[in-house]
Every structure is written in structure tokens, then in C-alpha cells.
Amino acid sequence: MCPIRLDGALLRARLDKAFRAWYNKAVYGRLPRGRKGDMRVFTGFGQEALDFLTDLRFNNNPSFYEANRERYERAVKEPLRALCDEMTPVIQRIDPQLDTRPGRTMSRIRRDTRFTRDKSPFRDHVWLGWRYPGESRSEGFGLYWGFGPDWISWGCGCYGTDKPLMDALRLHIRREPDEVRGILNHPRIKGRFAMYGEDYRKIAVPDDVPEDLRALYVKKGFGIEQIPSQEDWTLLRSHAMADRLAHDLTAMAPLQQLMQRMRRQAERAQEEAVREREEKARVQAAEQALPTGGAKLTVHSADEFEF
Numbered sequence: 001m002c003p004i005r006l007d008g009a010l011l012r013a014r015l016d017k018a019f020r021a022w023y024n025k026a027v028y029g030r031l032p033r034g035r036k037g038d039m040r041v042f043t044g045f046g047q048e049a050l051d052f053l054t055d056l057r058f059n060n061n062p063s064f065y066e067a068n069r070e071r072y073e074r075a076v077k078e079p080l081r082a083l084c085d086e087m088t089p090v091i092q093r094i095d096p097q098l099d100t101r102p103g104r105t106m107s108r109i110r111r112d113t114r115f116t117r118d119k120s121p122f123r124d125h126v127w128l129g130w131r132y133p134g135e136s137r138s139e140g141f142g143l144y145w146g147f148g149p150d151w152i153s154w155g156c157g158c159y160g161t162d163k164p165l166m167d168a169l170r171l172h173i174r175r176e177p178d179e180v181r182g183i184l185n186h187p188r189i190k191g192r193f194a195m196y197g198e199d200y201r202k203i204a205v206p207d208d209v210p211e212d213l214r215a216l217y218v219k220k221g222f223g224i225e226q227i228p229s230q231e232d233w234t235l236l237r238s239h240a241m242a243d244r245l246a247h248d249l250t251a252m253a254p255l256q257q258l259m260q261r262m263r264r265q266a267e268r269a270q271e272e273a274v275r276e277r278e279e280k281a282r283v284q285a286a287e288q289a290l291p292t293g294g295a296k297l298t299v300h301s302a303d304e305f306e307f
Contacts, residue, residue, distance in 0.1 A: 042082035044238040045147075048075040054149040057124035065109070065122055072109060080106055080126050083145075083242055090246045091130050091143070094253040095260065098130045098143070105130060107146070124148055132260075141165065141223075141259040143252065145245055152232045154245060155193060156252045156259075157223010164266040165259065170217055172262060177210050183258060184216075188251035189224065197222030224255065 052071045056064065065072070081102060088100045099105065107127045113119045127146030135142070138159045145154035158165070173180050184190065197219040209217050216222060226232075226248060235241040 040078075040082045040085055042079060042086050042239055042242045044241060045079050045236050046075060047237075049079065050149055052076055053124050053126075056122055057149060060120045060122050060124065062121060076126060077109075080128070083245070084128055086242045087128065087130075087145075087245065087249065090249050094143070094249065094256060097132055097260075099133045100130065104133075125151075140263065141256065143249055143256060147236060151228075152236060153225050153228065154248060155223055155225035156256050157196065157225070158221030161198070161220040163220070164270060165262055166219060166221060168262040168266040168269065169259070172258075172265075173210075173213050173217055174206060174208055177213055179258070180213060180216070181210070183254045184224075186251070186254070188248075189255075192227060192248075193224040193252075194227050195222060195224050224252065 048071065052068065052075055055068070084102050084105050091098050091100050105128050107123060107125075107129070109122055109126075111118075111121060111123055113121065125146060125148030127144060129142055129144045131140055131142040139162075141156065141158050141162070143154075143156045147153070169180075184195075195216070198221070199215075199218045200220055203218050205214055205217055235244050
């Protein structure tokens, strides 16, 4: 009997379905409600989700939240979890090392206000963020998606300043400018995403840095984010949002993978710097241990000895 041959797209679809079934069993210990062997299906966020987040913005207190907890669970948290589940295979294909556990990926409605000026107890927005295990939201270079009552965005980048990572990227810009340019100018990125990030006010830019990459060279940290449009709000209300997000996350994969390589280079450079400092400290300690002051080392020639 001749084996059945599957084309690439169909094979990937079947493998994705098998992975989702395994993921549910491994993470949740059971298959979730919905289609057997599959994850819950994202069907979009309805008007009720936007209404809840808007109401929470103007009634940001525990009593309002407790009275409307069921609204949040039904209209916001459940579709957010469904979108998180659907993106898991996409993220795994981009980099299997990225953390896809819902507890690490999904935003919490309650805010940690211990170290912030804003003491509002609840978030009036939701987000998904994919980082590497052990990284906090303010660290590293990751992928994200989120929305609030008056905004919606997705992209990848640094949350703040990351000098070691950007120093590695600056060196790579000088050595391999064509690779960096090719990623940023890819048709699936250029014109659909905009770069963001704070610039250094004073930084020397070497002459060998190409003109079109100088704006990136002077960044303290950077990212790219989709250029917003009214169509985004239409997508949000249906499964089309999941389709668009999967498409755009895949388009951003080369940049995410490049920055992870830069992270490894930055870590190696830091390790080398530590070794050099330790070696320098050992040399200085050895020099300080040598006799000084009145005690002098006298060197004799062989002629002074009788044999």
C-alpha cells in the first residue's frame, strides 16, 4: 500500500493540532472544553469587554471589581486565555525557549502597587507577553499584544534601557549591516511596523555605520510596533485577530531571533569582562604581596660562589 503524502501546510496543521492536544494534557492535566483534542477557540472580544475596561478605568476600586468580577471573567479573561492558547504553537515555532505558560504570559487584573506612584489597584487594559524564563517584564527583548478602552497594539522589543543588549547590536550593525537592514526592510515589516525607543543624547557614531541604520544605532533600547488603524478594532471582535496576530508574530520572528543571538553575545562579553577583572585583581594582589621597604632582594652572580 502506498503511503499517503501530505503537503507542507496540511502537515503543519496536523502537527499543530497534535501539539495543542499534548500541551493541554501536559499543562492542564485534561482537555479543555470545546473540540476534543484541541484548545478553546478564540472568537474575539465583544463590546462587553471594552465596556468593562472603560467602567473599571472610572471606578478603579475593589468594591466595583468584586461586584463585576463575573463580567471580567466572562468578557475579558476567557477570550484572553483563548487567544493565549491559540498563539502557543506560533510562539513555539518562533523559539521553543520562549515561555508560553499562561500564568507567565497573561496579564493579571490586579496591579502590584508597592513600587509605583500610581496606586490604582486594577489594570484597565490586558496584554499577552512572551519572554524567556526567568526574565521580568522590564528585561530582555520579547513579543507582546494588548489592548485597552482606547488603544490596541502588538509588536516586539525592549521594555526599557538595555545597554549590554544594545551594545551587542551596535557591534553587529557595524559587522553585518546587511542582515539587520534585511530584517527591518522586509516587506512584512516595512510600512506596517514603526520603530520606537529612546535615543542617547550623546553617543559617538562611527563613520562605518550606514546612514539608514544610524537611528537604530543610537537607541537605548528599541522595538517595533504595528502602525495602528481603524481596522484593528474590527479584527478584535472576531477570530481574525488571532489570524492577524499569528501572521505578524511570524513576520517578527527573524528580529526576535536576532536579538536573542545578541543577548547571548552580550552575556559572553559580560562573562569575559568579569574574567578580565578577576585576573587583573589577582595580578594586583600578587604584586602587593611582594616584599617592599627595607628588605631588598639581592641577586648574586655565579662568580661569587666557590665550587
